[in-house]
Amino acid sequence: DAGVIQSPRHEVTEMGQEVTLRCKPISGHNSLFWYRQTMMRGLELLIYFNNNVPIDDSGMPEDRFSAKMPNASFSTLKIQPSEPRDSAVYFCASSLADTSRGETQYFGPGTRLLVL
Amino acid sequence: AQSVTQLDSQVPVFEEAPVELRCNYSSSVSVYLFWYVQYPNQGLQLLLKYLSGSTLVESINGFEAEFNKSQTSFHLRKPSVHISDTAEYFCAVSPWGGSNYKLTFGKGTLLTVNP
Numbered sequence: 408d409a410g411v412i413q414s415p416r417h418e419v420t421e422m423g424q425e426v427t428l429r430c431k432p433i434s435g436h437n438s439l440f441w442y443r444q445t446m447m448r449g450l451e452l453l454i455y456f457n458n459n460v461p462i463d464d465s466g467m468p469e470d471r472f473s474a475k476m477p478n479a480s481f482s483t484l485k486i487q488p489s490e491p492r493d494s495a496v497y498f499c500a501s502s503l504a505d506t507s508r509g510e511t512q513y514f515g516p517g518t519r520l521l522v523l
Numbered sequence: 524a525q526s527v528t529q530l531d532s533q534v535p536v537f538e539e540a541p542v543e544l545r546c547n548y549s550s551s552v553s554v555y556l557f558w559y560v561q562y563p564n565q566g567l568q569l570l571l572k573y574l575s576g577s578t579l580v581e582s583i584n585g586f587e588a589e590f591n592k593s594q595t596s597f598h599l600r601k602p603s604v605h606i607s608d609t610a611e612y613f614c615a616v617s618p619w620g621g622s623n624y625k626l627t628f629g630k631g632t633l634l635t636v637n638p
Binding site for chain 1: 565569625626
C-alpha cells in the first residue's frame with residue numbers, strides 16, 4: 408500500500424498568492440482529514456470528510472481556506488489569498504471510519520508551506 | 524471538549540536507558556487514547572492505542588502505555604531505548620460516540636536518544 412500521498416512536499420510562495428495542497432488517501436478509506444501543525448498551536452484539525460462529504464469544518468481558520476473532496480481518491484486544501492501566518496506543515500490523514508470506535512488515522516508526509 | 528497535556532516538551536536520554544513520556548488529559552466524557560510518533564520530516568504514525576479492556580497496551584517495538592482513569596493519565600514507557608527511537612511523540616484523545624473522529628493532540632514530546 409502506498410500510504411497517504413501529499414503534494415507538493417514543499418511550497419514557497421509570496422503573500423497574496425493562491426496555494427493548493429493535494430491529497431490522495433489510502434484506497435478504501437472513507438474518512439479524510441486535513442491538519443495544520445505549527446510550533447505555537449501544535450496539531451489542529453482543519454476539516455473532516457466522510458464519504459466525500461464535509462462533516463466538520465469548524466477548524467478552518469477563515470474564509471481564505473477552502474477544502475474539497477470531489478471523489479474518494481482526491482482532496483484539495485486551498486488558501487486564497489495566502490498570508491505569512493499560514494506558514495505551517497499541513498497534513499492529510501485518512502481512516503476507515505467506524506463510528507462506534509476510535510479508528511486509527513494514517514497520516515501523509517505533509518506539505519511544508521512557507522508564505523513570504 | 525477535550526484537552527491533552529504533555530508535561531515534558533523535551534526528554535534527552537542515553538541509549539539503553541528507560542524512559543517515560545507523560546500524558547494527562549481532561550474530558551467530560553469517556554475517551555479513546557492514542558500515542559503517535561513522528562520521525563523527522565515524516566507524518567505521524569500510530570504507536571499504540573487504548574480503546575477498552577486491559578489498561579496496559581503494548582506496541583510492537585517495545586513501548587507500552589497504561590491508562591489510569593483516576594489520574595486521567597496515559598504515560599508512555601520503554602524499558603530500554605535505542606537511537607532509532609529518537610522522534611517526537613504525541614499523545615491524543617478522541618471522545619466516545621459520534622465525534623470519535625476528532626483527535627485532540629498534546630503539544631508533543633521530543634525524545635532524543637544519545638549514544
